[in-house]
Amino acid sequence: MAQNQPVQVLAFSDRASDLLIDENAKERFQNIGLLLACGDIPYYYIERVMGSFGVPTFFVRGNHDNLEEFSAKGIRRKPMGAINLDSDLVNHNNILIAGFEGSVRYKEGPFMYSQTEMWIKVINLIPKMVWNKVMYGRYLDILISHAPPAGLYPETDHVHQGFKAFIWLIKTFKPSYHFHGHIHIDRANEKGEYMLGQTQVLNTYPYVNIEVQAGKKHYQIGKSTHVRPSNLANALEDFRDARRKASLEIILDSIRRKPSNLLSFEEINNQIKEKSFQIRGLHKIPLDAIVGSVGRYQDFTRKFFPRREGNKERWVAIRKKFTSTDTMEPIEVYQIGEVYFVLDGNHRVSVARQNHESYIQAYVTLIETNLPLSPEDDAEDIILKTQHVNFIETTKLDHLRPKVDFSVTAPGQYRKLSEHIAIHQYFLGIETKKEVKYEEAVVDWVDQIYSPILRIIRSQGLLREFPGRTPTDLFLWISDQQQELTQNIGWEVDPAYIAKELVREKGGRPRQFMKRIGEVLLNKIRPLTFDPGPPTGDWRKAHVIPRSDERLFSSSLVAITGEEEGWKALEQALILAKKEEGSIRGVHILSENEGREVSTPEVIREQFEVVSHSHNIDHQFIVEKGKVSKMISRLARWNDIVIFPLTHPPEDKPGDRLRSGIRNLIQSVSRPLLVVPAVSPMSHALLAYDGSPKSVEAQYLTAYLAKNWGTKITVVTVGEAEDMQNQNQVNEYFSSRQIQADYIHREGKPGEVILETAESEGCDLIIMGGYSHSPIIEVAFGSTVDQVLREYRKPILICR
Template structure:
């Protein structure tokens, strides 16, 4: 057999092997749902509105970046395996010539779009080069400019999204006014939602300025004032790690849609983008100890710590103490108040008593110059408070039925709010206080470190005097338990008084607070097992029962 005939026979065998691989790939594609189809350049050019072209000359083209073909996209798989037996002769001749000449393959011709390439001439050469395990091939390249990120891993179904993005950019021209913008999404029909927001922004701008506003100007305004603040919150909080294979714009739309639904359901205007992102964190992190501090770390140093306050109001005379305290905080923090009145039935919600609570709330906020609104809700008190708390930074609540001693304490509704709430609570036993002097109960736990975080903020921003109290009533607590507090406060240039007690925390904490003219106690929520809390007693439960000082409870 002549060498050419021998090489041709080997090439035919290779073709048959390649055909078998192509068949296996197509079977696997049906299972995985990931297409093995090459992309059609004509379809891509139409969807992405390709116009401008530039000659790039001879270049080395990465073979795995070739994703489509001009005219022959049905003849090969995505990895350029032959899909039809009718290609056997031509494929084998090219392969035999390549092996026989012992030279490199002649350059192909290709179009480049983004980071992807489409073969104009040389499909068989690409196929053979890939089967030979080559990494690149020479080719004459013509590049088509596109503002759409097209990568080698793009799937046929992705073209619908890419086309929608191209149309969106063509309409808004936002890539021109805001270079390097990336509004990529992973599912179709999302750009219609973005356009709705931009059109609303356009309408508002026209009403305010009394003149026509071009859609591109409205898009730029929407991007700067609406998209970027929430996108930065998503990025800063690392929320994408909870949603693999999704984009920032995906999450932006999800939060926007759910925030609108929440506003409708709750009767509150949710202005804080941070509160909206907390809805996601609530599902992912389950609000473990320390999550509130981490979520508010940026605001701690750049803004106010408490921008939205939840104030449950029963309507009874004593419950208004909580509103008085919330007003003091709101004025310091420039915060918004969210009143909550919970009733048993829908009829109760429309009663004169409920409407009277709302009228008094509105009048009190107006007289104090504080923004606030009150929602009337139906259902279980504990559940409703915990649900609404997610949208705020702090719960300010009047304590009327504190947990009792013994096992019955575990059934206390107030205790359940402390345990289930994802936000800290400020309990008000009597009248409102100005927080001039605070006592931090520190035992080294994660919840106590949350309290230290708040206490330091009050000392810095409110100029609150600080006393640190530690009771060495646990084998785990040593005399150096307050060293962490000292280092933390020194770092923030905050001075404090330090008290270490070898007596039990339960009674000595209250005594220390009384003797030092304290008007706010900060401490962690429940720790240890429930059996310990029942039989040994809980310092927090004792303070809630016996002290007349507001208690800031961190979870």
């Protein structure tokens, strides 16, 4: 697994310091990636700090905070945009963060708790921490609270003593960091940082700026445990016990699929290109940080227990003399990053391990390099880190784009990234008609290719769906899928759609996994006709939000039947493409039964090419084979809108509706569907609004046409004369966006009112939601959509 990247954290509590909100704040505290507010801080102040840095913010409340805070903008119950972490645990970009509000109760108040009440809050969080251990290999990275752990500040009064449950949580679940407030200290003269086991505890009054790293272990120098010298029999028994531990370690690591061997210094040293040596002298070093050996890496396990009986004589001799690591002759080690490799003293390390020591005296030679090794790294991690260092040195991205993280979790990925850059350099040279320098190509690749996909990854929350993966992993995943789809389909697919499908098909969270199982089981027993289709608004949430080109319909999928009436869909698509400066993807679908075709695919392709080229519209054409509704639905996922000729509207009989191809298409397609019985300029749209979720989607699209196309808008609602709720909702939405519209409210049957209004107002486009009821009810009793499809002879834009 790749090393988690460090993040600069600014945590604060108890006092509103001007240094965090003045005009120089961002320059004073550089590269802040995360804000943590640890209580007794006004909401407005937290919002101002967020405004200074513009990064994700988590908070807990303190004992002096109020449930509600009054301001010129009204009542606040939390800082706008910040996430309340009380009694919760979140995964933020692979950093596991939990929080608890309040202090020990000393009076009545909303954010004060007894020791028992805090124990209950902590215990309730255990299932989430255990789940993290299963999913991510660790329980927790950061704990934030207002109160400190109990006993950390013994000189303080009862109110400030803190909670005993925090001590247990830290010892049991070992977060890397604990940020707390509540204790006001003089930083010049009082200690604000402690170690509890391997957890770094930080007092955030008034603020603390620190680099954190998920999964990081902290070591504190402790006193050596004194052990009485052993006689020969006891030393032999200790050796046999160490051998048993070695065998158990090997078995357990094989079950967990973890390497149990030490790392080879020679192999790692050979991978380091640029290095220098520095003699650091005698130091006490943590035994947990010794991960390898010079020449003896096959003789001991990763925890330095002896693998072979051949080690016995030397091991026993050292054990007989052993009293403590303070009196033992120092070992000699090489240091790379945070880890050590034994040059001399392997058996001394093994004996110290057997006797439960934590530290050992060592003469340290530091190998200075850019390779950031840590004690948790295995051989694959080191390969990844070496490849990462070489990639960064080659591309100079640490200087060209220093804030961008390019870490990956699988070997070979940096070779792919280098290929991406080389290909981009080649095509950039063709585009600019000049020789492009490598560094120039690197910068352009990051800005124009990598960063836009990175924004999609973040906006769609892919890092939460694929725990343990990095943004670069997902970038390569999406890029590979994009290339494969381009080859298979014949046109370039928007990466935003690929990201959405990636979550749907391979998302690792339990919700997505169970959803996929449910879909498989339902599809086995449920006829396609009764499939409710994709969720309402799914397309808008997946694509419109991350869109940066301000176009809603960049690519249109057009069904080309080859029939004379069918070419109307292409004419309508050309009108839309000109308005949107978009492209057209034509598809002709051959029937599964190989029946007689009106025209051959070659003739249809030629006519499509001629018409599209004459309008100077970017276009592609493909031929597929299968059931029309199924093929269109599959291809629709990679486009913004589907345009379909209406040659066979649904009949007004249950049996006909059940067999209706257009009805199945409306139900299953995941994009807005423009049905074309005849061509129109789409200059005057009628929005049919009934307050249903799908009609709300129609409202969004109508607003887009009004703002971007200048389309005239008429809104029709149906109901009792005094029931104006739906019309008022649309009016409020359009008015807030400065959109002018005419409003008509009538009593009667919805289908008839819509058709009569479209006729009387001269509308050349109806925009409406898709089927509102369950497929079974729609088939049995019909719907307004079916009636409009049968009787309206101009385009109908159906939204879901």
